[in-house]
Amino acid sequence: MIEDDLRAAFARHEPLTPPTGPLRAAIDRLVARRRQRRRRWQTGGAALALLGVLGIGVPLLTPERAGPPPTADLLGGSSRPAPTGALNILLLGLDGEGPEASRSDALLLVHIPADRGRPYLVSLPRDLGVPIPGHGTDKLNAAFPFGAGFSRPQAAKGYELTRRTVTELTGVRVDAGVVLTYSTVRTLTDTMGGVPVCLPEQVRSVHTKRVFPSGCQRLGGAAAVDLLRQRYGLPNGGQDRDRNARLFAAGLLRQAADQGVLTDPVRLARLLAAVGPDLVVSPDRAAALDLLRLVPALRSVEPVGLGLPVVESEGPAWYLRLDPQRAPEFLTALREDRLDDWTARHPKRVDAVR
Amino acid sequence: MTYEEFADTRLAPLLRYAVMLTGDPHQAQDLVQETMVRVQLNWRRVARADSPERYVRRMLTNQYVDWKRGSWMRRVLLRGEPDESVPAYADHAQSAVDRDQIWSWLSRLPRRQRATLVLRYYEDLPDAEIAEILGCAVGTVRSSISRALATLRAEYVEVRS
Numbered sequence: 424m425i426e427d428d429l430r431a432a433f434a435r436h437e438p439l440t441p442p443t444g445p446l447r448a449a450i451d452r453l454v455a456r457r458r459q460r461r462r463r464w465q466t467g468g469a470a471l472a473l474l475g476v477l478g479i480g481v482p483l484l485t486p487e488r489a490g491p492p493p494t495a496d497l498l499g500g501s502s503r504p505a506p507t508g509a510l511n512i513l514l515l516g517l518d519g520e521g522p523e524a525s526r527s528d529a530l531l532l533v534h535i536p537a538d539r540g541r542p543y544l545v546s547l548p549r550d551l552g553v554p555i556p557g558h559g560t561d562k563l564n565a566a567f568p569f570g571a572g573f574s575r576p577q578a579a580k581g582y583e584l585t586r587r588t589v590t591e592l593t594g595v596r597v598d599a600g601v602v603l604t605y606s607t608v609r610t611l612t613d614t615m616g617g618v619p620v621c622l623p624e625q626v627r628s629v630h631t632k633r634v635f636p637s638g639c640q641r642l643g644g645a646a647a648v649d650l651l652r653q654r655y656g657l658p659n660g661g662q663d664r665d666r667n668a669r670l671f672a673a674g675l676l677r678q679a680a681d682q683g684v685l686t687d688p689v690r691l692a693r694l695l696a697a698v699g700p701d702l703v704v705s706p707d708r709a710a711a712l713d714l715l716r717l718v719p720a721l722r723s724v725e726p727v728g729l730g731l732p733v734v735e736s737e738g739p740a741w742y743l744r745l746d747p748q749r750a751p752e753f754l755t756a757l758r759e760d761r762l763d764d765w766t767a768r769h770p771k772r773v774d775a776v777r
Numbered sequence: 778m779t780y781e782e783f784a785d786t787r788l789a790p791l792l793r794y795a796v797m798l799t800g801d802p803h804q805a806q807d808l809v810q811e812t813m814v815r816v817q818l819n820w821r822r823v824a825r826a827d828s829p830e831r832y833v834r835r836m837l838t839n840q841y842v843d844w845k846r847g848s849w850m851r852r853v854l855l856r857g858e859p860d861e862s863v864p865a866y867a868d869h870a871q872s873a874v875d876r877d878q879i880w881s882w883l884s885r886l887p888r889r890q891r892a893t894l895v896l897r898y899y900e901d902l903p904d905a906e907i908a909e910i911l912g913c914a915v916g917t918v919r920s921s922i923s924r925a926l927a928t929l930r931a932e933y934v935e936v937r938s
Binding site for chain 2: 425426428429430432433434436437439440441443446447449450451453454457458
């Protein structure tokens with residue numbers, strides 16, 4: 424009987440139910456607002472990548488990783504101070520569109536000196552033979568697939584093993600990292616309206632029929648990716664390709680600076696939204712705010728490009744190895760933030776950027 | 778199924794269910810709104826469930842059971858004016874009092890107990906499914922229903938005597 428009364432009471436109160444129309448509209452409005460907030464946050468993540476590419480640093484892995492709350496306005500103030508000290512950002516360019524079966528064929532360590540002078544772009548040759556934690560000695564670019572795994576590759580894990588390998592190789596703490604795929608580079612380049620690159624010699628693509636003349640030219644996204652893939656036929660193979668990657672990164676930076684993108688938050692946000700959530704940033708996206716606040720502190724956006732000093736290995740397996748004469752001195756300078764001294768003493772090892 | 782298709786057919790029943798849970802159209806709207814915003818934002822995950830409908834009902838029930846009192850009690854208590862959306866009944870006086878009584882007794886039950894009553898006597902779900910929605914054992918469902926019914930019966934006896 425009480426059960427029947429209950430059923431009756433419920434049924435009687437059904438007319439209390441309000442119409443669904445206004446509710447549904449309210450739900451959609453709220454969802455749109457939260458998505459926008461989320462997007463803005465992802466944009467922040469992309470900002471990390473762009474500025475990473477551009478050679479502008481990020482402070483991360485500070486003892487407390489607590490960033491500002493996710494609702495914080497991208498352009499608003501945050502309670503965390505802007506980072507100080509030298510910063511190192513690891514950029515991995517994947518040989519493919521995603522983590523699947525990809526090797527990290529371009530490894531670039533971006534060093535931002537503590538005095539916020541010119542950033543350094545240091546290429547780490549992918550063919551360098553290095554101890555990879557847990558995997559013996561192999562080429563540097565193998566760290567990514569070893570870490571990512573083979574059945575269901577995860578870019579974040581591939582990055583992590585690469586980061587540990589690089590840290591053990593160089594003795595440098597890596598503060599942040601970005602993993603870029605072909606499509607990320609393509610989108611970024613196209614959204615910037617192309618990137619100027621000055622090549623010291625002609626490059627002929629073996630993948631397409633494209634020929635990049637020596638001298639300065641403006642590359643669109645597809646051409647940029649094409650150029651970054653070329654190493655056959657270059658006088659120094661992979662090392663020339665690394666140099667081209669540095670020239671490209673420097674051109675990208677110059678382009679962004681010329682357009683005023685770096686100091687215009689609205690344009691920066693628009694550009695970064697175009698790159699989208701495609702890329703992996705480490706340790707997390709929450710770092711983007713700090714990054715943006717670093718921009719005004721930079722005294723120069725004209726990077727210095729150079730390669731880690733390596734020599735051909737006498738042994739088998741086509742590994743490169745660290746140059747026993749020059750590498751220790753170079754790595755010490757990198758660790759101690761004295762690369763300006765080092766480049767002054769070794770001007771020939773620095774790219775002619777223009 | 779897309780979110781739109783889901784909302785087309787399921788929003789009204791969910792809202793009715795929320796009215797039964799909360800006993801108040803405004804709270805029901807808030808409850809459904811909060812749940813459905815999360816549903817839409819995470820639609821891919823919801824759509825992967827064996828039964829999105831059951832999954833969402835479970836989300837909504839949990840939201841109701843865990844709802845922090847402060848967030849909506851305040852709003853409701855501050856809303857002083859009489860509620861026009863409550864239909865007036867043309868029944869004779871005594872019966873109307875009885876009816877309102879059982880409805881108001883319901884509001885004094887712990888939320889989990891009320892949820893079990895709604896699921897069994899309004900939604901007519903089997904105990905096993907109620908247990909799944911509430912994330913507890915079937916035995917717990919039965920005992921909380923019998924406890925809720927006992928409370929209501931005790932009220933009855935008090936009024937009638």
